[in-house]
Amino acid sequence: xxxxxxxxxxxxxxxxxxxxxxxxxxxxxxxxxxxxxxxxxxxxxxxxxxxxxxxxxxxxxxxxxxxxxxxxxxxxxxxxxxxxxxxxxxxxxxxxxxxxxxxxxxxxxxxxxxxxxxxxxxxxxxxxxxxxxxxxxxxxxxxxxxxxxxxxxxxxxxxxxxxxxxxxxxxxxxxxxxxxxxxxxxxxxxxxxxxxxxxxxxxxxxxxxxxxxxxxxxxxxxxxxxxxxxxxxxxxxxxxxxxxxxxxxxxxxxxxxxxxxxxxxxxxxxxxxxxxxxxxxxxxxxxxxxxxxxxxxxxxxxxxxxxxxxxxxxxxxxxxxxxxxxxxxxxxxxxxxxxxxxxxxxxxxxxxxxxxxxxxxxxxxxxxxxxxxxxxxxxxxxxxxxxxxxxxxxxxxxxxxxxxxxxxxxxxxxxxxxxxxxxxxxxxxxxxxxxxxxxxxxxxxxxxxxxxxxxxxxxxxxxxxxxxxxxxxxxxxxxxxxxxxxxxxxxxxxxxxxxxxxxxxxxxxxxxxxxxxxxxxxxxxxxxxxxxxxxxxxxxxxxxxxxxxxxxxxxxxxxxxxxxxxxxxxxxxxxxxxxxxxxxxxxxxxxxxxxxxxxxxxxxxxxxxxxxxxxx
Amino acid sequence: xxxxxxxxxxxxxxxxxxxxxxxxxxxxxxxxxxxxxxxxxxxxxxxxxxxxxxxxxxxxxxxxxxxxxxxxxxxxxxxxxxxxxxxxxxxxxxxxxxxxxxxxxxxxxxxxxxxxxxxxxxxxxxxxxxxxxxxxxxxxxxxxxxxxxxxxxxxxxxxxxxxxxxxxxxxxxxxxxxxxxxxxxxxxxxxxxxxxxxxxxxxxxxxxxxxxxxxxxxxxxxxxxxxxxxxxxxxxxxxxxxxxxxxxxxxxxxxxxxxxxxxxxxxxxxxxxxxxxxxxxxxxxxxxxxxxxxxxxxxxxxxxxxxxxxxxxxxxxxxxxxxxxxxxxxxxxxxxxxxxxxxxxxxxxxxxxxxxxxxxxxxxxxxx
Ligand SMILES: Cc1cc2nc3c(=O)[nH]c(=O)nc-3n(C[C@H](O)[C@H](O)[C@H](O)COP(=O)(O)O)c2cc1C
Ligand code: SF4
Ligand code: SF4
Ligand code: SF4
Ligand code: SF4
Ligand code: FES
Ligand code: FES
Numbered sequence: 009x010x011x012x013x014x015x016x017x018x019x020x021x022x023x024x025x026x027x028x029x030x031x032x033x034x035x036x037x038x039x040x041x042x043x044x045x046x047x048x049x050x051x052x053x054x055x056x057x058x059x060x061x062x063x064x065x066x067x068x069x070x071x072x073x074x075x076x077x078x079x080x081x082x083x084x085x086x087x088x089x090x091x092x093x094x095x096x097x098x099x100x101x102x103x104x105x106x107x108x109x110x111x112x113x114x115x116x117x118x119x120x121x122x123x124x125x126x127x128x129x130x131x132x133x134x135x136x137x138x139x140x141x142x143x144x145x146x147x148x149x150x151x152x153x154x155x156x157x158x159x160x161x162x163x164x165x166x167x168x169x170x171x172x173x174x175x176x177x178x179x180x181x182x183x184x185x186x187x188x189x190x191x192x193x194x195x196x197x198x199x200x201x202x203x204x205x206x207x208x209x210x211x212x213x214x215x216x217x218x219x220x221x222x223x224x225x226x227x228x229x230x231x232x233x234x235x236x237x238x239x240x241x242x243x244x245x246x247x248x249x250x251x252x253x254x255x256x257x258x259x260x261x262x263x264x265x266x267x268x269x270x271x272x273x274x275x276x277x278x279x280x281x282x283x284x285x286x287x288x289x290x291x292x293x294x295x296x297x298x299x300x301x302x303x304x305x306x307x308x309x310x311x312x313x314x315x316x317x318x319x320x321x322x323x324x325x326x327x328x329x330x331x332x333x334x335x336x337x338x339x340x341x342x343x344x345x346x347x348x349x350x351x352x353x354x355x356x357x358x359x360x361x362x363x364x365x366x367x368x369x370x371x372x373x374x375x376x377x378x379x380x381x382x383x384x385x386x387x388x389x390x391x392x393x394x395x396x397x398x399x400x401x402x403x404x405x406x407x408x409x410x411x412x413x414x415x416x417x418x419x420x421x422x423x424x425x426x427x428x429x430x431x432x433x434x435x436x437x438x439x440x441x442x443x444x445x446x447x448x449x450x451x452x453x454x455x456x457x458x459x460x461x462x463x464x465x466x467x468x469x470x471x472x473x474x475x476x477x478x479x480x481x482x483x484x485x486x487x488x489x490x491x492x493x494x495x496x497x498x499x500x501x502x503x504x505x506x507x508x509x510x511x512x513x514x515x516x517x518x519x520x521x522x523x524x525x526x527x528x529x530x531x532x533x534x535x536x537x538x539x540x541x542x543x544x545x546x547x548x549x550x551x552x553x554x555x556x557x558x559x560x561x562x563x564x565x566x567x568x569x570x571x572x573x574x575x576x577x578x579x580x581x582x583x584x585x586x587x588x589x590x591x592x593x594x595x596x597x598x599x600x601x602x603x604x605x606x607x608x609x610x611x612x613x614x615x616x617x618x619x620x621x622x623x624x
Numbered sequence: 625x626x627x628x629x630x631x632x633x634x635x636x637x638x639x640x641x642x643x644x645x646x647x648x649x650x651x652x653x654x655x656x657x658x659x660x661x662x663x664x665x666x667x668x669x670x671x672x673x674x675x676x677x678x679x680x681x682x683x684x685x686x687x688x689x690x691x692x693x694x695x696x697x698x699x700x701x702x703x704x705x706x707x708x709x710x711x712x713x714x715x716x717x718x719x720x721x722x723x724x725x726x727x728x729x730x731x732x733x734x735x736x737x738x739x740x741x742x743x744x745x746x747x748x749x750x751x752x753x754x755x756x757x758x759x760x761x762x763x764x765x766x767x768x769x770x771x772x773x774x775x776x777x778x779x780x781x782x783x784x785x786x787x788x789x790x791x792x793x794x795x796x797x798x799x800x801x802x803x804x805x806x807x808x809x810x811x812x813x814x815x816x817x818x819x820x821x822x823x824x825x826x827x828x829x830x831x832x833x834x835x836x837x838x839x840x841x842x843x844x845x846x847x848x849x850x851x852x853x854x855x856x857x858x859x860x861x862x863x864x865x866x867x868x869x870x871x872x873x874x875x876x877x878x879x880x881x882x883x884x885x886x887x888x889x890x891x892x893x894x895x896x897x898x899x900x901x902x903x904x905x906x907x908x909x910x911x912x913x914x915x916x917x918x919x920x921x922x923x924x925x926x927x928x929x930x931x932x933x934x935x936x937x938x939x940x941x942x943x944x945x946x947x948x949x950x951x952x953x954x955x956x957x958x959x960x961x962x963x964x965x966x967x968x969x970x971x972x973x974x975x976x977x978x979x980x981x982x983x984x985x986x987x988x989x990x991x992x
Contacts, residue, residue, distance in 0.1 A: 076831065556765070584672070
């Protein structure tokens with residue numbers, strides 16, 4: 009709230025008449041659609057590289073939205089630019105998984121190699137350097153993204169080479185890449201049958217025929233032509249499938265709330281925002297088997313009586329968006345999406361919508377606001393989206409992995425699905441094991457595997473010379489667990505019992521090289537960056553946590569800091585508006601419980617046992 | 625309408641379905657503090673000052689935006705509530721330059737009173753009142769007094785001093801919901817959140833029409849009526865209810881008076897305007913004390929004006945009207961009335977022209 013305020017003249021730029029007429033064409037294409045603002049801004053920025061004032065004003069006039077709202081909305085998302093940037097925008101990740109893999113050092117290297125600081129552009133206009141929250145590619149941490157393309161496992165040499173390639177005009181075309189990071193099939197494979205990832209790395213994700221050859225769309229056909237919507241809901245209920253987006257709400261139960269409502273239209277929203285640090289699974293599904301997600305959405309639509317679906321993909325997932333759009337076009341062309349499917353009265357269409365750099369937009373009501381073209385402010389619940397969601401119509405919001413589990417449930421029955429996993433959490437789960445293991449990777453296995461098995465059997469154990477210190481399970485807002493939790497079956501209930509969370513199924517494994525205070529600082533940075541700012545405890549509290557921890561890491565901490573942090577955390581948990589603020593202090597509270605002596609060493613002895621914090 | 629009851633602080637309280645906990649409590653005379661709540665607009669539940677403890681709820685809930693429900697058991701000042709409320713107030717005080725709290729300890733720490741810009745809102749500021757009620761002071765981690773904030777003083781009516789802004793969003797709802805001017809919105813994200821006009825411009829370069837509704841809605845000293853700056857403390861002023869002299873709507877206004885002079889004007893929460901005013905009613909009162917203002921009738925003689933009494937002026941006017949009517953007929957006379965008088969006065973005027981003078985030549989300047 010401190011700086012800025014542009015003056016009109018400062019930011020006015022000359023837009024060529026050709027560019028302006030292209031902008032007009034974009035506006036005209038979206039003009040009558042609700043929620044047009046985000047896609048129009050995105051396409052305009054694609055065209056010009058940034059959104060000058062003249063363009064903002066054209067869009068405001070063309071879509072009949074106040075100018076203040078256009079700017080208010082764009083300035084919420086970190087990927088919009090209203091001043092020119094370099095030809096290549098480098099976004100260096102600073103979230104916890106990259107942080108524990110040395111992203112701060114890598115940032116220094118980038119600054120040296122480019123000769124600029126964060127927020128600056130090289131004099132040749134080639135590169136701009138920015139920091140970003142988790143890019144969703146933590147298996148190759150530390151990582152950065154240059155325009156659409158991800159570069160991981162960064163070292164000084166690799167950075168030099170990449171920059172030289174770009175300087176020499178050898179920019180990478182993301183559409184030509186087979187995947188964003190790694191080939192799923194190169195990972196250690198589970199001996200058990202895969203339910204969600206079965207096609208990934210096996211079929212060509214750009215070809216619907218490959219999917220059809222694997223029995224694709226047979227579940228949709230079965231549901232639509234031989235089952236009642238109620239029976240589909242029942243089948244999913246029977247399966248026990250619980251949401252894979254983090255909260256673990258039973259999917260069939262969610263659908264059963266929306267099914268009987270008479271309000272129309274209803275909507276299906278697939279949550280592909282995947283912003284939780286450490287979470288990388290939905291990307292493998294969307295890049296490797298996009299039709300499975302679409303099929304799951306269509307089945308959900310049939311079950312609850314919706315004929316329109318939106319898939320909201322995080323802005324950074326360019327390849328996912330590209331492949332999903334291709335899949336939608338092909339499915340429409342062959343009659344698997346569109347009007348009157350399989351000769352019945354059921355129609356279903358899907359539209360891809362893109363986030364643009366905001367973690368909170370993964371929260372379902374913020375996501376809905378974003379699709380509507382607003383700032384990603386979570387809404388008060390109730391009413392829940394199932395009753396009043398998108399444009400206040402009944403809306404089912406499900407995670408990608410949840411929906412991708414549905415076709416198998418319809419084909420093989422809820423009873424079969426239920427035999428997989430634990431009683432508390434049925435089915436298979438994609439676990440993501442990252443951090444200080446030998447080979448970070450994803451693995452789909454029945455729920456209930458232990459952390460020890462994941463690390464030892466699938467990831468080849470810890471890195472050379474590592475001893476296990478702690479693990480943050482489920483994402484940045486979950487508590488830490490210590491070695492005591494290594495043999496706990498990883499389902500929703502058991503992990504919650506030991507102070508962790510299954511969350512999205514990500515496991516950030518950390519060894520003795522990690523300072524818990526420094527780690528908490530990077531977690532705090534994430535939340536301070538991603539708080540939407542709507543409510544006081546989170547807007548003002550997250551930066552204060554960061555500030556206090558930063559001071560402690562610099563040896564400037566005071567005894568009363570820990571009391572303050574505990575008091576602040578208490579209020580954030582109790583009085584924040586949405587789960588982001590309510591859970592943001594969770595990891596800190598668990599760290600203070602499990603590792604209090606380490607905090608006190610920093611405060612009293614100015615000592616960091618991991619040797620990470622340098623005291624001036 | 626049917627009533628139900630809920631229990632607040634051990635007392636059974638009636639409510640009408642659709643009411644929030646806050647409305648039910650206020651109707652029953654129970655005071656729950658608020659900051660972001662702005663009557664007549666959509667509650668956003670964002671400041672969290674009004675949080676209360678509801679039996680069975682996992683977290684505290686905002687009274688301003690939680691519907692009252694039958695059988696609900698609510699605590700509005702429990703230990704848990706007060707702890708959260710105090711922290712919220714503390715965080716807000718820390719977020720800006722809330723320098724009305726220059727207390728002894730700060731002076732000891734080298735705070736220089738000379739460096740303080742004093743706050744116009746002191747005495748009517750709702751944050752200050754809350755801080756007083758809950759005995760909260762700006763904490764040691766508060767933004768240092770030399771922090772740079774956005775400050776705007778380039779128009780003649782409104783000063784924006786974001787060192788005091790607590791991001792309650794009331795100005796936005798005043799602008800967009802009460803006035804429907806749609807000139808401002810919340811911009812940026814998280815702790816960078818800031819009220820933005822158009823592309824984050826000064827008001828003067830934006831769609832703002834200077835109705836000043838946002839100033840009236842601001843609970844702190846972030847939006848100021850420029851003319852009232854340095855014109856005494858709020859408690860030195862008296863309020864006089866009046867009617868806006870500009871148009872036939874007849875908005876009810878409060879004149880804030882110090883030493884017999886108007887310092888500022890605010891909209892009164894009454895029919896027809898319910899607090900709202902336009903730029904003329906709120907800021908256009910400079911003529912009242914203007915030295916050029918006419919205070920007696922003037923009669924022009926030999927090309928220059930001289931002062932006259934009302935009797936003399938009215939006599940002259942009546943005589944000349946009669947003479948013109950007798951000599952040249954009533955249709956040689958035209959009457960021009962003002963948009964600044966009431967409908968009733970306009971009615972009387974046309975009646976006078978038609979019935980007394982005898983002409984239909986009558987018009988009025990409804991184009992102010
Ligand atoms: C701050 C925040 C971020 C979230 N991010 C995601 C996300 O990226 N992807 C996701 O599927 N769910 C996310 N969720 C959970 C969603 O709100 C919602 O519960 C989920 O999409 C429902 O789908 P499911 O029942 O299939 O899990 C997030 C929740 C919060 C509070
Ligand atoms: S808790 Fe944080 S993210 Fe949630 S509404 Fe409040 S400020 Fe926004
Ligand atoms: S805005 Fe209120 S709390 Fe802040 S300095 Fe002014 S009177 Fe004090
Ligand atoms: S003065 Fe009126 S139009 Fe201008 S921002 Fe304030 S409320 Fe809106
Ligand atoms: S300017 Fe005033 S009314 Fe507007 S958000 Fe800030 S404190 Fe609230
Ligand atoms: S990609 Fe850096 S933390 Fe996920
Ligand atoms: S008054 Fe209820 S949250 Fe602000």
